[in-house]
Amino acid sequence: MVSLFEGLRVVDLTEGMLSVTAAVLADFGADVVKVEPPGGDSARGKQGFRFWNRGKRSLVLDLTTDTGRAELHALVAEADVLVESLGPEATGYGLAPELTTARNPRLVHCGITGFGEAAEFERFGRSEQMVTAKVGRLMGNDLLSGAHGDLDRPLYLASPASTYGAAMLAVQAIVAALLQRERTGRGRSVSTSLLDGISAATMRLAFERRGEEVVPVAARGADSVLLLRGIRLCFLTVETGDGRHIQMCCRQPRLYRNWMNAIGLGDELEQPRWAGLPLGVQSLEDAQEWEARVRDRMLERTQEEWMDMFRTLDIGADPFLTEEEFLRHPQLIANDRVVTVEDPEVGPILQLGPLVTADRTPGRIVSSAPALDSASPWSGWEPATRADTSAGEGESAGLPLQGYTILEIASFLAAPLGPTLLAELGARVIKVEPLDGDPFRSSGLEFVHIGNGKESVALDLKSPEGKQVLHRLIEQSDALIHNFRPGVPEKLGFGYEQARAIRPDLVYLYGASYGSKGPEAHRAAFHSTPNALCGGGIAQAGKGNPPVNDSYADPCSGLATGVALALGLYARDRHGIGQYLETSMLVSAGWVHSARMESYEGRPARLELTTEQTGFSALDRLYQCAEGWVMLASGDDEWPRLVNLLGKPEWLDDERFAEPDGRAAHDRVLQWLLEDVFVTRTAAEWEAAAVEQRVPIVSAADHTLEHFLVHAGLVDSAEHPAFGTYWRLKPRVRVAGAEPVEGLPCELGEHTEPVLRSLGYTDAEIERLEREGVARSAPPERRHPGGIGAGSQPLAVRDAAVSHAG
Numbered sequence: 001m002v003s004l005f006e007g008l009r010v011v012d013l014t015e016g017m018l019s020v021t022a023a024v025l026a027d028f029g030a031d032v033v034k035v036e037p038p039g040g041d042s043a044r045g046k047q048g049f050r051f052w053n054r055g056k057r058s059l060v061l062d063l064t065t066d067t068g069r070a071e072l073h074a075l076v077a078e079a080d081v082l083v084e085s086l087g088p089e090a091t092g093y094g095l096a097p098e099l100t101t102a103r104n105p106r107l108v109h110c111g112i113t114g115f116g117e118a119a120e121f122e123r124f125g126r127s128e129q130m131v132t133a134k135v136g137r138l139m140g141n142d143l144l145s146g147a148h149g150d151l152d153r154p155l156y157l158a159s160p161a162s163t164y165g166a167a168m169l170a171v172q173a174i175v176a177a178l179l180q181r182e183r184t185g186r187g188r189s190v191s192t193s194l195l196d197g198i199s200a201a202t203m204r205l206a207f208e209r210r211g212e213e214v215v216p217v218a219a220r221g222a223d224s225v226l227l228l229r230g231i232r233l234c235f236l237t238v239e240t241g242d243g244r245h246i247q248m249c250c251r252q253p254r255l256y257r258n259w260m261n262a263i264g265l266g267d268e269l270e271q272p273r274w275a276g277l278p279l280g281v282q283s284l285e286d287a288q289e290w291e292a293r294v295r296d297r298m299l300e301r302t303q304e305e306w307m308d309m310f311r312t313l314d315i316g317a318d319p320f321l322t323e324e325e326f327l328r329h330p331q332l333i334a335n336d337r338v339v340t341v342e343d344p345e346v347g348p349i350l351q352l353g354p355l356v357t358a359d360r361t362p363g364r365i366v367s368s369a370p371a372l373d374s375a376s377p378w379s380g381w382e383p384a385t386r387a388d389t390s391a392g393e394g395e396s397a398g399l400p401l402q403g404y405t406i407l408e409i410a411s412f413l414a415a416p417l418g419p420t421l422l423a424e425l426g427a428r429v430i431k432v433e434p435l436d437g438d439p440f441r442s443s444g445l446e447f448v449h450i451g452n453g454k455e456s457v458a459l460d461l462k463s464p465e466g467k468q469v470l471h472r473l474i475e476q477s478d479a480l481i482h483n484f485r486p487g488v489p490e491k492l493g494f495g496y497e498q499a500r501a502i503r504p505d506l507v508y509l510y511g512a513s514y515g516s517k518g519p520e521a522h523r524a525a526f527h528s529t530p531n532a533l534c535g536g537g538i539a540q541a542g543k544g545n546p547p548v549n550d551s552y553a554d555p556c557s558g559l560a561t562g563v564a565l566a567l568g569l570y571a572r573d574r575h576g577i578g579q580y581l582e583t584s585m586l587v588s589a590g591w592v593h594s595a596r597m598e599s600y601e602g603r604p605a606r607l608e609l610t611t612e613q614t615g616f617s618a619l620d621r622l623y624q625c626a627e628g629w630v631m632l633a634s635g636d637d638e639w640p641r642l643v644n645l646l647g648k649p650e651w652l653d654d655e656r657f658a659e660p661d662g663r664a665a666h667d668r669v670l671q672w673l674l675e676d677v678f679v680t681r682t683a684a685e686w687e688a689a690a691v692e693q694r695v696p697i698v699s700a701a702d703h704t705l706e707h708f709l710v711h712a713g714l715v716d717s718a719e720h721p722a723f724g725t726y727w728r729l730k731p732r733v734r735v736a737g738a739e740p741v742e743g744l745p746c747e748l749g750e751h752t753e754p755v756l757r758s759l760g761y762t763d764a765e766i767e768r769l770e771r772e773g774v775a776r777s778a779p780p781e782r783r784h785p786g787g788i789g790a791g792s793q794p795l796a797v798r799d800a801a802v803s804h805a806g
Helices: 016-027 066-077 097-103 119-124 128-135 161-184 194-201 222-234 253-262 266-270 284-298 303-312 330-334 417-424 439-443 445-451 464-475 488-492 496-502 528-533 536-541 553-575 585-592 636-646 660-665 667-678 683-693 705-711 752-758 763-771 795-801
Strands: 009-013 031-036 056-060 081-084 108-113 189-193 208-210 213-215 237-239 245-248 317-319 338-343 347-352 405-409 428-433 454-459 479-482 507-512 579-584 615-617 620-624 629-633 697-699 715-720 724-729
Touching: 009 016, 009 066, 016 031, 016 056, 016 081, 016 108, 016 161, 031 066, 066 097, 081 161, 097 108, 097 189, 108 161, 119 128, 128 161, 128 194, 128 629, 128 697, 128 705, 161 189, 161 194, 161 417, 161 553, 161 585, 189 194, 194 553, 194 705, 208 724, 213 705, 222 284, 237 284, 245 303, 245 528, 253 266, 253 303, 303 317, 317 528, 330 585, 347 585, 405 417, 405 464, 417 428, 417 445, 417 454, 417 553, 428 464, 439 445, 445 724, 454 464, 454 752, 464 496, 479 553, 488 496, 496 507, 507 553, 528 536, 528 553, 528 585, 553 579, 553 585, 579 585, 620 667, 629 683, 636 683, 660 667, 683 697, 705 724, 752 763
Parallel strands: 009 031, 009 081, 031 056, 081 108, 108 189, 405 428, 405 479, 428 454, 479 507, 507 579
Antiparallel strands: 208 213, 237 245, 245 317, 338 347, 615 620, 620 629, 629 697, 715 724
C-alpha cells in the first residue's frame, strides 16, 4: 500500500464547508496545515467542522498584522499546495496568485471565490446561501428538485451542493496541476467558484437558445412538459400503508414494467391509452389519473413489505432514511465506507470514510479535527526534495491534463460528468456507447453538457469484434470509467482483471450506485436513490412534511468520479502504479450532507427546514418583502449590525435575543418578528442597505440560473448539426496562462470512423464493421464540420506526446 500524497504539504486558508477541499487531500496522506484567524474558523463548534477538518493541523495567524502575514508567506514558500477562499482579500494579504507562484515556482495555488468570472458580485460574499440566491439557483424548482410542487418563489435548498461542487472542482484542479508539475517541475495557479460549483452540481440544465434569450426546461413546449411529467411518474415519492414513504426510481422501461407488475397494474400497460408509459404519457390528465391509481396501490402494503418484494424483483426503489439510519446502512458497512474517529472532545464519532476507495493507495483518517492552534506546522516537516524548476521552461503552458486519454463506458450522468469536467482540464475523453446510444440522450439539450468535449464511438460490445475494438482502445488509454452493475463488465470484456491484462498501469474506476459489495450491489439506482437513503429527502422536506425527491445526487456523484480519476492518474504518474478505484452514489451524496454525517453520543439535534421550505432558522432563511424575497444568512458576529439595519436596537437588550442561546430558544418568535420587518421594504432596498452596513442579506433572483448565466456572459453561443443552437457552459476551472478548451458535444457515433482509423482499421474494415452491426457512425449531416473537436489527437500520437511513469 502507498500513501498517495505522502510528503505533500498543503496550506489550507478556507473556512466552513469549503475546508472539505483539503480534507480530501488529508484523507489521502497530505500534511495539511489549517491557518485560522484568532478565535478560529467561524465553523468551529458547529455541525460539520470535525468532518471537514479531520486529519489536519491548526495554526493561528493574525493576517491583519505584518508578523502574521510574514509567517504565512514563509509557510506558503515551502508548501506544495495553497488552497484559499479569501477572494479579493488575498491581494491585501500578499497572496495574489502571481505573487505566491513567483515566490514558490512549484506551488499549486487554488483560489475559490463566490462568483468566479462574475466578479462584480463578490461583494455579496462566498456563502452557499448568498450565491445560490443571487444567481437564481433557488428558482424553478419542482417535484424532481426538492419542492412540494412547482414553485414561483425561491426555495431554500437543504443540500449545500454548490459548495460541495466548488470543493470537488478545486480538488480536481489541484491534482491535475500536481500531475503537470510531475512533468514540468512547475506549479500552476488554478481557480474555481461556488457559481462554477452550482453549474456542475445542477442536474437539469438545458440551454436552448432563442435569439439572445435562454429557454428553461419547463418552458420548452408541450412535448417537453409531457416528457417531464412522464419522468415524474418514474420517480414518485409514494406513501405506504404504514405511513412511511418510498422513493421510486424506475426510469428504464424494464424497471417500470417490473414495478407495475408488482403492484398489479402491469396488464393495463397493454392497453393503447397506457402503452407508452411512463415517458410516452399522452396527456397531463392521463398522467394525473395513472399516478393516483399507482399511489392507491402503494397504500396496500407497508414500506418493509414493499421493499422486501422490490429488492428481489429488480425494481428501483428505496426507503427514506434519517442520517443516523444511513450511517449504519448495510451497503456502507459491506463496502467499508464508514469509519469511527476518536475525538478528544466528544469521544468516538461515526463518519463517512474517504470519498474514493483505491486498492493500492487507500485513504485513511488519521485523526479528528485539530484543537485550535494545537501544533507547530514545522514539526515533522522534513525538507522536501525540490525538483529543478527549470525543467519546464520553454514548455507550452497548456491545460494540465492534455495528453491523457480517458475511456468512458458509462451512461446517464452520475459517472459521465466526471470525464466531462476533466475534458475541460484538457483530457481527451472517448465515450463508448451502445449502438442505440446513451439513454440520457433522450433528455435533449441536457445531454449536451455531459457530452461536451467528448468523442463518441458506438460499438456492440456483445460481439467478438466489438470487444476487440474496445481492447485496442484500452491498450492506448490512461484511464477507464464505467457504471455498469457488477458482473456486466466481465461479460462485455472489460472487467478490471481483463482490462489490467491489456494495460497493466490502467487507472480503472467503477462509478457505482450502491457499491460493488453487499446485498444491494446489483440493484439499479438513479439520482433519487441516494437522496432518499442519506437523509436528504427528509431534510429538504421541511418540518412535518412528507419527504421529497431531489436531483443533486447525480451530478454530485459525477463530481466525485472526476476526483477519483484525477487521484488515480496522479498515483500512476507519481508512484508508477495502476489500480482499481471506486466511488458510490451513496457516499458522494453523503459528502454533500457532510455537516449532518456524524454520529456520536450527545450530538445536538440536526436542524430542520421550516415547513414552508424557507430556511433552517430565523437568521438563515428566506423572507418575503414588499417586492421580492431576500436571503438572510447572518452569524452571531453580525447580530449587532443586523438589528441596527432593521431599526430594532432594542433587541440587543431583549433577554430573548441578546445572546445566541436565547435566539436559538426563541427562534420561531424571532422569525415572526423578522417577517414583519422585511415586508416593510423591497428586496432591492434591503440589499442596498445591507451591503453598506456589511450584513449578509441579498435579494433573491426572480429568474432561473440559466437566465443569470446567459445575461452575465458566462455561457457562449454554440451550434451543432445534431443539437441545434444552444448556450454552451464555459469550463468550470480557470488555469492561469492556458487557453480554455472549447469542446463540442458528441452525436452518437460521430467519431467512430476517425477513432477506428487511429487504431489502425482501414476504411474497408470500418465499412464492414458498420455493415455487420459491430460499429455505427453518425450520418455526415449530423457531424460537426470542425471534426473531432479542439484538443483531440489520434491515439497513436498520444503516447509520444506525454511520457508517463510505469
